[in-house]
Amino acid sequence: MSSHKDHEFSDESLGSSLPVSTSDMGMILNRISDAVVVFDKKWKVLYLNEPAKILFRFHNVDVVGRNLFEHFPRIIGTDFETNYRKAQETGEPVFFESFFLPFHYWLDVRIFPTEKGYLVYYKDITDRKKKELSWNLGETLLWNISASENLHSAFEKVIRTLIQNTPWSFGQIWRFQEGFVFIHDEDPFVSTNDKQLIFREGSIGKKFSVKEGILKKVTESGELYFIPDLEADRELKRKDFALAAGFRSWMGIPVLSDGRFYEIELLSERVLSGEEAYIDLLRVVSKRFAEVVSRRVADEERKTFIELSLDMILTIDSDGNIQKANSSFRRILGYDRRSIKKKNIYDFIHPEDVEYTKNEIAKLCKEGHSYGFENRYITKNGDIRVIYWNSVHSSDSGTIFSVGRDKTEDRLATQKLQFAAEQLTRSKEELQHAQKIAKIGSWKMYFDGELTWSSGLYEIFGMDESEPPKGFEEFLSLIHPEDRERITKNYMRLSEEGIFEDAEFRVITANGTEKNLLVRGETLLDAEGRLIGTSGTMQDITEQKEWNDSMRQFQKMEAVGQLAGGMAHDFNNLLNVILANLDLLELKLKDSPELMKRVSSAQDAVKRGAEANRRLLSFSRRQAINPETYDVNRVVREFAPVLTRIRNDVVTIDFSFEDFPLCCDFERNGLENALLNMGINSRDAMPQGGRILVSISFCPAGTERALVPGLQEMGDCCLISVRDEGIGMDAITRERIFEPFFTTKGPGKGTGLGMPMVYAFVQQSRGAIHVHSEPDKGTQVDIFLPLSRSVSEELETNDDLVDGRIVIVEKNFKGISGLSGLLKRIGYDVLQVYDIYELKAIIGTYSEIFAIFADEELAFRSDYSEDWAPVLKRHNLIPTSEWNSESRSGYPNHLKRPYNWSKVRRVLFSLQNSKNRKP
Known part of the structure; x- marks a missing residue:
């Protein structure tokens, strides 16, 4: 190819390199609109027509004989090289469209292989391609904006799409706050080299006022701002910083919506024309982005409100399939998003409430309007939560929209209040009951005339609670005549000196019964310390006084018993002398049958007297209690034949033992007597028949034993348990079981000393005892004796x-x-x-x-x-x-x-x- 204007196309200059050899071919090729270039087999230029010279800018350059790839090295690795090689390898024509990087053209290329080279037609399709690309790019950008889940994602996709499909090579987001724009380091950006990354880092932390320069124009007009060449610009404050990073063109795309302002900043490393910068397209994108931002922000605010709601917000279909659930739903039930995805609401409902909930949802779908109901849910950790739902059904979509409130704590609070009220009522009842048991009544009296009595006080005096409480003058008439003067003096001292003296006195009740009362009280003072009244308690101590009398009698009997024991000892010596003499007479009178009968009769009488004397000694218990170490299993096994004799035709007794020794320190006779007393009580408690179980077991130390007083500090112990299926006891009877002489048996059937003896044995053995019994549910008596020998070896096997x-x-x-x-x-x-x-x-x-x-x-x-x-x-x-x-x-x-x-x-x-x- 020659650069001379008068160059002629001939067979001599091209030889047979052209597909046709006609003298008119050169003239024809110069007149067609397409650019034509002829190459040899090594892609050296042999000829190019006038349109080719214009297209490839060869007006003043002689390129004939030069290699295509050497002259245009930027096409190496592009579609041009790929398709050229393809035509060379296959020998077939190749057609393609591609972007020509050296001059930023879009070319339609057609390659025709010949025997000695290639005939290539080029057509500039840049205008058409730009329209197509602009349309496609616009569609892509709008899709990125609309389909993104949030603003962050939309911004990132838009910037990345622009960098990949336009000459812009860097992009980032600026935010507005309190009159300034700044870059948030977590907002998206796209860069193509390290120098741009440095530019990005230098931008973070900078603030620029929207009331000055370019930002003022952008925010006031809402239009994008384009600087084709930064070197010629005088307004961009970051101009020098951008030039130092290698940028030449700059664009700011504002996104204004509902008072919110964002700016998409784009930069390119070369000077761009308005067409290359896609100004028209980006104006449309800016407006569209503003609409989406407004909608997205509203959606995000709505989602934020939903997520921040303390109430559970849920949408399901009519079959219960979960569509959406907010964070409160997940938090309250303890699940993450993944755990509830594609789940059914019935998977979380308490099994006992599933059918009920289905019925309620069916009613809701039928009636349509807002509907409220309550059900229970089981959380991930197994807790139960009570949720109240207010729901509405959309007949158009079939969706059920529900707002749920966790009522568990409210329910618990209500239950606690109810429980507290019940406890208060129960406490009052228990106080009254305790006063009744203790035979105590309380009173409060103000000197201005106000007076109150408790129910216990009414009961002590045998009065109906509908009667008004008696003032001091009326009360004085109830006091025994011999005690009135003393009580009157005490009252006068209270009035004059403010001193309350406790006192005992007798009263005559409404039914004529004489009772002994103990009164205790204290004075009531107002805020200034003046005496305004008095309050206190009165206790019926009649039985206590009788008990004291009984104790004195008991002490007398104990003294008599000790005296009887001494006399029995002396009498035992006398009986031994008499019996020895009778034995001597028996030897002397063998030949006198009549006299022998009298001696034998006397011997029997002495023996009976000795037996009665032995019982008297045992009753007086002059012998000391000497505890020894025994294996409880062995003692009870050996005593079992004796204990079994208490059974009858309708009562059976069974035993259960440990397989290893449980050694404790106690008096053997005491344990045997305790078992016998408890066994007899169990038998007598089952007149219609039943079973008794005596069990021996190892009871380890631990916090689980705090239920039994005194057992917590004991350590390892042996548990001796006697259980029956008898009539049981109520709480009042159970509390008195260890009182001496207290018995529930009929006259002549019980002394009331059996269980006190059991209690005494336990105390003497440093043990503990616990009784569990309910009416008609039998009785269980547990005796705990501390171990004197460790059982660790047994447990280590x-x-x-x-x-x-x-x-x-x-x-x-x-x-x-x-x-x-x-x-x-x-x-x-x-x-x-x-x-x-x-x-x-x-x-x-x-x-x-x-x-x-x-x-x-x-x-x-x-x-x-x-x-x-x-x-x-x-x-x-x-x-x-x-x-x-x-x-x-x-x-x-x-x-x-x-x-x-x-x-x-x-x-x-x-x-x-x-x-x-x-x-």
Whole structure:
């Protein structure tokens, strides 16, 4: 190719390099509108027509013989090189459209291979391509804005799309606050090299007033601002900083909406024309972005309000499938977003409330208007929450919109208030009951005439509570005539000196009964310290005085007993002398049968007297109490034949022992007498028949034993328990069980000294005693004796048992404390729960559970789902029940109360062996 204007196209100059050899070909090629270039096999230029010279800017350059890729190195690696190589390798024509980087054109290229080279047609399609790209780019930008989840995402997508598809090479977001714009370091930006990153870092922390320069124009007009060449600009404050980073063109795109202002800042490393900068397109984008920002901000504010709401906000369909749930819903129930996604609301509702909730939702869908109801939910950790819902159903979409409020705390608060009110009422009743038991009444009297009596005081005087309380003058008439003068003097001293003296006196009640009263009181003063009245209590001490008299009589009887013991000792010596002489007479009178009969009769009488004397000595208890160390198991086993004799045709007695010694310090005879007294009481409490169980068990030290006074500090001990199925006792009777001479048996059937003797034995043995009894539910008497020898060796023989976690599900607190203490003592991790719902939460939380001890009444309730039984069996269920109940579980490893270590150990070993046998 030649640069001369008169260059002619001929076969001589091109040889056979052209696809046709015609002398007119050069003239034809120069007149067509497309640019044409002829290359040899090595892509060296052989010829180009006039349009090609203009397109490739070769007016003053001779490029004939030059290699295409050497002259335009920027096309290496682009579609141009790829398609040129393709035509070279295949020998087939290749058509394509691509962006020509050297001059920023879009070209339509058609390559025709020839025998010695290539004929290539070029057509400038930049205008058409820009329109297409501008349209596509606009669609992409608008889609980025509309489809983004939030503003941050929309800004980032817009900037990235512009950088990837336009000459702009850097973009970031500026925010407005209190008259200034600034860059938030977490807002999106896009850069293409390290120098731009430095520019970004230098921009953070800068603030520019919107009342000056370019920012003032932008904020007032709302129009974008374009600087084609920063070197020629005088307004941009960051001009030098941007030039130093290599930028030449700058654009600020404002996004103004509802008082909010953002600015998309774009920069390019070369000078751009308005067309190259896509000004028209970005004006449209700016307006569209402002609309979206307004909507997005409103949506985000709405979402924020929903998320910040303390109430649960929920949308579901009519089948209960969750569509949306706010953070309060997740927080209250303890789940994250992922856990509730595609879930049904019934998955979280308490099983007992599911059917009820379905009915309420059906009513809501039918009636349509706002509807309120309450149900229970089970949280992730197994707690139960009570939620009140206010819901409305959209007939158009079928969606149910609900706002729920957690009423659990309100319910608990209401229950606490009710409980407090009940407690207050109960406290008043208990106070009145306690006053009634103690025979105490209270009063309050003001000198201005106001006077109140408690119900206990009315009862002491035998008066009806509808009667007005008696003032001092009327009250004085009830006092015994011999005591009136003394009480009157006390009252006068109170009035004059403000001194209240406690006093005992007698009164005559309305029914003529004489009672002894003890009055105690204190003065009432006003704010200035003036005496305004008095208050106090009166206690009927008639029985106490009688008791004191009885005690004096008892002391006399004790003295008589001691005297009788001394006399019995002396009398025993006399009887021994008489018996010895009768024995000598027996030897002398062998030949006198008649006299021998008289001697034998005298000997029998002396022996009977000696036996009566022995009983008298035993009653007087002159012998000292000498405790010794015994194995309780052995003592009770040996005494069992004697104790068994108390049974009759309708009463049976059974025994339960530990497999290892439990040694304690006590008087053997005292324990035997205590067991005998308790056994007889149990038998007499079952006139219609029943069973008695005497059990011996190891009771480990631990915090679980705080229920029994005095037991907490005792340490390891032996528990001796006597249980029956008798008529039981009410609370009042149970409180008096250890009072001397108190008995519930008929005349002549009880002395009232049996249980006091038991109590005395326990106290002398440094033990503790606890009685549990309810009417018609039998009685349980537990005696705790401290161990004198450790049982650690016995407990350490359980190495074959695997370590693990055991769950106890039992409503009987007493039973829980015993079983839990035993299992903890040998190293198990014990979790205690009180119903199956708590157990389900435990199973969901802990993967490794060795065994579950569960009360039969809880584990096999008919209202639990049928699929629950296999779950319990899979986790090694050990059913537990009362000692006298019939087992209904059919499980081989069944455990009955009272618990002792020997029984628990056998059950655990059996369970361990069965697990080891499993394949």
